[in-house]
Amino acid sequence: xxxxxxxxRVSVLLPARDASATLAACxxxxxxxxxxxxxxxxxxxxxxxxxxxxxxxxxxxxxxxRIVAGPGRGIAPALQAGLEHCRAPWVARMxxxxxxxxxxxxxxxxxxxxxxxxxxxxCHVRLFxxxxxxxxxxxxxxxxxxxxxxxxxxxxxxxxxxxxxxxxLLRRELLDRLGYRDCGFPEDYDLxxxxxxxGHELGVVPRRLLGWRDEPNRLSRRHPAxxxxxxxxxxxxxxxxxxxxxxxxxxxWGYGGTGRSLRRxxxxxxxxxxxxxxxxxxxxxxxxxGAPVVGPDALPTLRGRKLIASVAGAGPRGQxxxxxxxxxxDELRDFVCAA
Numbered sequence: 001x002x003x004x005x006x007x008x009r010v011s012v013l014l015p016a017r018d019a020s021a022t023l024a025a026c027x028x029x030x031x032x033x034x035x036x037x038x039x040x041x042x043x044x045x046x047x048x049x050x051x052x053x054x055x056x057x058x059x060x061x062x063x064x065x066r067i068v069a070g071p072g073r074g075i076a077p078a079l080q081a082g083l084e085h086c087r088a089p090w091v092a093r094m095x096x097x098x099x100x101x102x103x104x105x106x107x108x109x110x111x112x113x114x115x116x117x118x119x120x121x122x123c124h125v126r127l128f129x130x131x132x133x134x135x136x137x138x139x140x141x142x143x144x145x146x147x148x149x150x151x152x153x154x155x156x157x158x159x160x161x162x163x164x165x166x167x168x169l170l171r172r173e174l175l176d177r178l179g180y181r182d183c184g185f186p187e188d189y190d191l192x193x194x195x196x197x198x199g200h201e202l203g204v205v206p207r208r209l210l211g212w213r214d215e216p217n218r219l220s221r222r223h224p225a226x227x228x229x230x231x232x233x234x235x236x237x238x239x240x241x242x243x244x245x246x247x248x249x250x251x252x253w254g255y256g257g258t259g260r261s262l263r264r265x266x267x268x269x270x271x272x273x274x275x276x277x278x279x280x281x282x283x284x285x286x287x288x289x290g291a292p293v294v295g296p297d298a299l300p301t302l303r304g305r306k307l308i309a310s311v312a313g314a315g316p317r318g319q320x321x322x323x324x325x326x327x328x329x330d331e332l333r334d335f336v337c338a339a
């Protein structure tokens with residue numbers, strides 16, 4: 001346990017609102033960490049249940065738990081309020097309805113010690129309760145488990161958020177500088193894309209060190225800021241200021257549901273496809289919103305243009321990556337995959 005003279009190595013930033021049903025189990029998982037040099041900044045964000053009473057019980061028995069009153073305006077302001085109280089050089093995220101493996105903090109700190117070029121790491125998760133998981137959620141879990149290095153995180157950053165937010169362990173100095181924004185986007189995804197855009201690298205500890213609760217009533221399943229449209233809008237803003245910063249046109253590979261949504265979102269930033277690459281024979285030779293529809297055999301003539309491959313599924317993305325590499329396109333410089 002941390003004494004009065006010890007400085008914590010990790011500040012665990014934990015917002016909670018009406019979390020009385022799950023908070024005690026969450027805090028017990030933190031109390032049993034093998035890495036003991038931590039503090040927990042628990043932001044009670046205007047809870048109307050016994051959340052604060054439960055937090056106070058833990059704080060009375062362990063001074064590493066510190067309770068902060070949140071502004072009651074949502075998760076991004078609550079995270080910012082808690083961040084002001086974090087003292088450690090590293091900040092770990094945690095949600096009040098999840099639990100962490102007892103070696104989580106130790107393993108992540110060790111990974112950062114071995115890779116000083118990283119500004120933070122996540123880890124793998126196990127979604128629960130298992131009986132209620134849809135096949136789509138199981139696919140998402142499998143995709144998260146495929147993230148094993150900083151290269152994977154950067155390569156697939158526009159597919160979906162490649163690191164589950166409650167697994168993050170980041171430099172506090174970086175969080176102090178960039179912070180969480182409350183702008184209608186998923187606050188975690190927006191921050192991750194800003195971290196990568198600033199040239200920093202985020203790694204992964206490829207171990208399941210967090211139990212990530214998946215319930216129909218959790219914030220990420222019901223708030224408009226976490227809708228499919230909000231995620232797409234977030235991607236579009238960062239693509240417009242990143243890959244497409246110097247051009248108003250791009251090549252769009254794929255015009256299914258994901259491609260159509262992304263085209264509409266990018267149009268809000270005055271970006272439009274010059275060509276659309278498709279495999280559907282009925283679309284070849286047509287024009288969609290003024291852009292000619294061409295097949296992959298036209299790729300050599302499109303060199304020098306930025307390309308966005310917007311298709312769902314790891315298998316199709318792998319095939320597209322292979323075709324683009326053969327055509328001389330360099331991933332991240334010339335094209336990105338986005339779902």
